[in-house]
Amino acid sequence: MSNPAITDSETAPRVFDVTNAATGAVITSLTEMSPAEVDAKVALARTAFEGWSRETPKVRADALFALCAELRAHGDELIELEVLNTGRSRVAAAAELEHMVDSFSFYAGAARTLSTMAAGEYVRDHTSFIKLEPVGVCGQITPWNYPMMMAGLAIAPAIAAGNCSIIKPSEVTPLSTIRLVEIASRVLPENVMNVVIGSGRVTGDALVTHDDVDLVSLIGSRRAGEQIAGNAASTMKKLHLELGGKAPVVVFPGVDMPFLVSRLLEAGFNNAGQDCTAASRVILHRSIQDEFLRAMTDALRVLKVGGPDEDAAMGPLISAQHLEKVIGMIEGAKRDGAEIVHGGSRLDREGYFIEPTLISNVQQNAEIVQQEVFGPVLTVQAFDDEQEAIEMANGVQYDLAGSVWSGSPGQLFRVAGALNFGTVWMNDHFPQAIEVPHGGLRYSGHGKDQSTYSLDSYLRVKHLMINTAL
Numbered sequence: 001m002s003n004p005a006i007t008d009s010e011t012a013p014r015v016f017d018v019t020n021a022a023t024g025a026v027i028t029s030l031t032e033m034s035p036a037e038v039d040a041k042v043a044l045a046r047t048a049f050e051g052w053s054r055e056t057p058k059v060r061a062d063a064l065f066a067l068c069a070e071l072r073a074h075g076d077e078l079i080e081l082e083v084l085n086t087g088r089s090r091v092a093a094a095a096e097l098e099h100m101v102d103s104f105s106f107y108a109g110a111a112r113t114l115s116t117m118a119a120g121e122y123v124r125d126h127t128s129f130i131k132l133e134p135v136g137v138c139g140q141i142t143p144w145n146y147p148m149m150m151a152g153l154a155i156a157p158a159i160a161a162g163n164c165s166i167i168k169p170s171e172v173t174p175l176s177t178i179r180l181v182e183i184a185s186r187v188l189p190e191n192v193m194n195v196v197i198g199s200g201r202v203t204g205d206a207l208v209t210h211d212d213v214d215l216v217s218l219i220g221s222r223r224a225g226e227q228i229a230g231n232a233a234s235t236m237k238k239l240h241l242e243l244g245g246k247a248p249v250v251v252f253p254g255v256d257m258p259f260l261v262s263r264l265l266e267a268g269f270n271n272a273g274q275d276c277t278a279a280s281r282v283i284l285h286r287s288i289q290d291e292f293l294r295a296m297t298d299a300l301r302v303l304k305v306g307g308p309d310e311d312a313a314m315g316p317l318i319s320a321q322h323l324e325k326v327i328g329m330i331e332g333a334k335r336d337g338a339e340i341v342h343g344g345s346r347l348d349r350e351g352y353f354i355e356p357t358l359i360s361n362v363q364q365n366a367e368i369v370q371q372e373v374f375g376p377v378l379t380v381q382a383f384d385d386e387q388e389a390i391e392m393a394n395g396v397q398y399d400l401a402g403s404v405w406s407g408s409p410g411q412l413f414r415v416a417g418a419l420n421f422g423t424v425w426m427n428d429h430f431p432q433a434i435e436v437p438h439g440g441l442r443y444s445g446h447g448k449d450q451s452t453y454s455l456d457s458y459l460r461v462k463h464l465m466i467n468t469a470l
């Protein structure tokens with residue numbers, strides 16, 4: 001079942017280290033699961049699906065509410081695991097836990113309220129009914145930026161709808177997901193939720209190419225999305241892809257500058273910018289560029305960077321490899337003629353810390369504007385008129401999220417309508433809630449996370465028609 005492009009040596013058992021991002025220390029070593037081990041998990045999930053898919057929505061909801069209670073009871077332990085692995089603050093890890101529990105709680109109820117088109121006689125003497133059925137076994141591949149939160153967003157709608165889930169967390173941050181699945185096994189029927197551990201190329205690909213996996217969801221990079229879409233093609237499985245972003249922040253004159261800067265401190269630098277919707281490209285009217293650069297620089301000067309025990313506002317990047325990538329992109333921007341207004345360097349200490357960074361004088365076609373940095377880096381571009389602002393904002397191959405800021409309601413709606421992004425905030429950037437959809441258009445993937453729209457991915461539509469003349 002594995003991808004023919006992957007050789008035997010690459011599929012041999014491999015031991016890999018899991019590290020603490022705040023110190024660089026190795027926490028533990030894990031062994032990558034082979035395609036044969038993934039195959040065994042798929043067989044278990046297929047068996048579990050026979051029972052779970054036939055339960056009523058109420059029975060499934062009760063089980064998910066029991067899971068919520070169990071997760072809260074193990075909350076401190078899950079938070080500490082997340083802090084240990086990602087180096088983020090306890091407050092941030094607690095917010096992730098809350099979001100994950102909220103996902104299970106929301107979909108427990110939402111899956112009891114499914115609706116479809118009306119049953120009726122669309123052909124004379126024949127009555128049509130629509131049935132929404134679970135898809136089957138779901139392979140769910142998640143990234144490292146919010147391990148618990150992403151696990152909840154992926155698994156909750158899948159199992160609430162009657163599917164079985166096999167999650168493959170990022171090999172960089174697997175610990176809280178492994179514990180989540182252990183906890184879930186106490187309250188859910190066996191193998192409704194399962195986990196496989198390893199890299200994308202081996203363990204992830206074994207799910208993607210498996211003939212008995214009916215759906216693959218990915219929250220990850222555009223590169224992984226492209227690979228998975230290609231590798232899944234021969235099995236024609238359903239895909240749900242939540243990919244990268246490069247969010248613009250389009251600002252017109254007359255906005256409340258202190259409020260804008262305070263919101264960008266969160267939207268651009270929360271989780272060290274490792275967020276798919278992170279504010280990343282500030283595109284503002286030339287008349288307010290200098291005022292913005294001064295105010296943003298002042299705010300970044302006092303943004304405290306540090307580990308979970310240092311009362312810091314911004315934590316580390318996730319790994320040495322990612323730190324190298326972010327620094328490399330900043331160096332590339334300098335070579336392209338950009339000006340580093342603030343930051344730009346790694347911190348001289350253990351762990352993977354970098355300064356919050358503000359960059360001006362960037363060209364639209366520069367790598368720092370076109371490619372996802374996934375770090376605490378804001379670029380600044382100036383425009384002279386509304387049309388130019390819209391073209392700059394839309395001029396990247398990412399379509400996930402963006403924002404527009406203006407004192408004019410008409411301009412807010414006009415520009416928001418012209419922006420090609422799955423979410424457009426007006427006079428804010430970043431707020432999310434489980435009830436509202438989150439997901440990209442075209443290059444940032446398809447399918448929505450959050451909201452009842454997410455359930456659509458995890459259900460299949462079946463038309464039943466009866467001849468009523470007989």
Ligand code: NAD
Nearest residue numbers: 142143144170200204205220221224227242243244245276
């Ligand atoms: P990544 O794409 O490198 O990895 C994500 C997951 O995919 C990992 O579990 C990885 O092992 C797996 N993977 C990679 N290649 C694979 C393949 N060919 N087959 C099967 N599995 C494969 O992403 P990352 O670096 O872990 O996370 C950061 C990325 O995730 C960013 O691009 C970010 O924008 C994106 N992201 C998107 C959303 C969203 O909702 N749209 C949310 C969070 C993160």
